[in-house]
Amino acid sequence: MNEALLRSLTPSVLGILVRRGADFAAAEDAVQDALVEAVRVWPDDEPRDPKGWLVTVAWRKFLDATRSEAARRRREDLVDEEPPPGPATSVDDTLQLYFLCAHPSLTPSSAVALTLRAVGGLTTRQIAQAYLVPEATMAQRISRAKRTVSGARLDRAGDVATVLRVLYLVFNEGYSGDVDLAAEAIRLTRQLAAAIDHPEVAGLLALMLLHHARRASRTTPDGVLVPLAEQDRSRWHTASIAEGIGILQAALARDRLGEFQAQAAIAALHADAPTAAETDWVQIVEWYDELARLTDSPVVRLNRAVAVGEADGPRAGLTALKDLDATVPRHAAVAAYLHERDGDLTTAARLYAEAAHQASNLAERDHLTRRAARLNARR
Amino acid sequence: MAKYLLLKHYRGAPESVNHVPMEKWTQEEITAHVQYMNDFAARLEETGEYVDSQALAPGGTFVRYDGEGRPPVTDGPFAETKDLIAGWMVIDVDSYERALALAGELSAAPGAGGRPIHEWLELRPFLGESPTVTE
Numbered sequence: 001m002n003e004a005l006l007r008s009l010t011p012s013v014l015g016i017l018v019r020r021g022a023d024f025a026a027a028e029d030a031v032q033d034a035l036v037e038a039v040r041v042w043p044d045d046e047p048r049d050p051k052g053w054l055v056t057v058a059w060r061k062f063l064d065a066t067r068s069e070a071a072r073r074r075r076e077d078l079v080d081e082e083p084p085p086g087p088a089t090s091v092d093d094t095l096q097l098y099f100l101c102a103h104p105s106l107t108p109s110s111a112v113a114l115t116l117r118a119v120g121g122l123t124t125r126q127i128a129q130a131y132l133v134p135e136a137t138m139a140q141r142i143s144r145a146k147r148t149v150s151g152a153r154l155d156r157a158g159d160v161a162t163v164l165r166v167l168y169l170v171f172n173e174g175y176s177g178d179v180d181l182a183a184e185a186i187r188l189t190r191q192l193a194a195a196i197d198h199p200e201v202a203g204l205l206a207l208m209l210l211h212h213a214r215r216a217s218r219t220t221p222d223g224v225l226v227p228l229a230e231q232d233r234s235r236w237h238t239a240s241i242a243e244g245i246g247i248l249q250a251a252l253a254r255d256r257l258g259e260f261q262a263q264a265a266i267a268a269l270h271a272d273a274p275t276a277a278e279t280d281w282v283q284i285v286e287w288y289d290e291l292a293r294l295t296d297s298p299v300v301r302l303n304r305a306v307a308v309g310e311a312d313g314p315r316a317g318l319t320a321l322k323d324l325d326a327t328v329p330r331h332a333a334v335a336a337y338l339h340e341r342d343g344d345l346t347t348a349a350r351l352y353a354e355a356a357h358q359a360s361n362l363a364e365r366d367h368l369t370r371r372a373a374r375l376n377a378r379r
Numbered sequence: 380m381a382k383y384l385l386l387k388h389y390r391g392a393p394e395s396v397n398h399v400p401m402e403k404w405t406q407e408e409i410t411a412h413v414q415y416m417n418d419f420a421a422r423l424e425e426t427g428e429y430v431d432s433q434a435l436a437p438g439g440t441f442v443r444y445d446g447e448g449r450p451p452v453t454d455g456p457f458a459e460t461k462d463l464i465a466g467w468m469v470i471d472v473d474s475y476e477r478a479l480a481l482a483g484e485l486s487a488a489p490g491a492g493g494r495p496i497h498e499w500l501e502l503r504p505f506l507g508e509s510p511t512v513t514e
Contacts, residue, residue, distance in 0.1 A: 133427075137429050137430065173380075
């Protein structure tokens with residue numbers, strides 16, 4: 001029984017049912033039933049066209065389920081519309097699932113859960129484990145999300161930007177348990193990039209590949225954070241970096257810049273530098289200027305201040321920081337770093353301690369606490 | 380998505396508006412209170428925001444290591460200055476605002492006279508796993 005094959009076929013089978021007019025929630029149930037059937041039947045009798053088999057069985061399950069007095073008319077209409085039998089080859093059936101799962105009426109967490117389930121083919125249990133919530137909680141979240149999008153019509157293309165945001169959310173969740181959400185996000189973004197020709201999709205894929213390439217060096221085996229400048233660059237995954245840069249260059253050549261391409265460009269400049277000291281900070285500042293123009297986000301301007309600090313010295317960085325609201329997350333951490341480089345260790349230690357207080361995860365808090373402790377010991 | 384801990388205190392939190400100890404409530408008032416809490420949890424389960432909830436016994440003890448080969452030191456139960464946790468609920472929500480709204484709702488559980496207790500709940504974010512992108 002090939003579980004990976006089943007998982008890879010699930011979204012397109014679901015997409016075909018939805019395109020044929022099945023309601024999303026009912027289609028999802030029908031596909032799950034068909035998968036159960038496949039697990040039972042295939043070991044003895046594997047079909048020649050697995051996808052065609054799944055579509056046929058799922059469609060039959062769907063019709064069975066809707067065969068009630070109230071749904072009779074609708075079912076008859078659907079049977080009339082049923083396409084002729086034959087191999088199911090349409091490639092972009094999955095595409096509309098992406099739009100459906102990222103529907104604006106869903107909360108971010110529901111959109112993420114539904115995407116992992118419907119497009120990624122993960123089980124409810126796997127998603128619940130990845131997010132450390134009880135399976136019943138995740139099941140409810142998914143079924144509510146299904147109900148919410150159930151009436152949604154898909155007669156026109158959704159907003160790609162929303163889909164990209166959901167995929168980026170999945171990527172940023174990192175991983176826990178047996179599901180690697182970062183790898184899963186890359187897999188889904190690859191699928192999306194194959195189905196849709198859009199420079200920002202390419203930009204996001206490049207960004208994920210470039211970040212993911214540095215993953216092994218980002219923490220020590222016992223979970224201590226390693227800053228970019230101190231990372232062992234020989235452990236970066238060069239094939240992913242090369243792939244990311246290739247995808248990014250092709251996207252940039254199309255001259256339709258967006259925020260993911262700009263972020264990927266910054267990641268590429270980091271990944272390309274043989275040592276931290278050889279990083280092209282001047283160009284990175286220029287990309288941050290582009291990003292600030294595209295998004296006007298305070299987080300971007302905070303990161304820009306770091307880059308300015310590297311390109312033009314810590315005083316220039318601190319000046320750039322002055323224009324920013326101090327409540328932006330990680331503001332204190334950046335200020336601490338710039339003061340440390342400027343030689344003001346007392347202020348730096350105080351700010352590191354403050355930043356540790358505000359950190360939203362353990363690895364970051366421990367890292368900042370260590371920095372504060374190190375400076376306090378030196379004074 | 381972020382997890383938050385809602386802490387209910389026996390002691391240590393500021394006094395609630397409708398401050399009458401539970402042992403002075405009527406049976407019906409207690410039933411109504413428990414029902415409210417259960418309904419609240421059930422509703423969160425349905426929205427996919429429920430993670431866990433537990434009640435704790437009031438009798439806590441402070442314990443500490445007292446050196447190799449010696450039994451741990453305890454300060455005995457019911458020390459006057461202790462902050463006592465009555466129980467908790469863990470929720471997994473989209474935003475801090477949503478967490479605040481839910482905490483407010485939980486604080487409105489009925490108490491003496493069937494009126495909301497207006498008790499102070501402590502709302503604490505969980506420190507999560509390090510996200511993938513931190514550089």
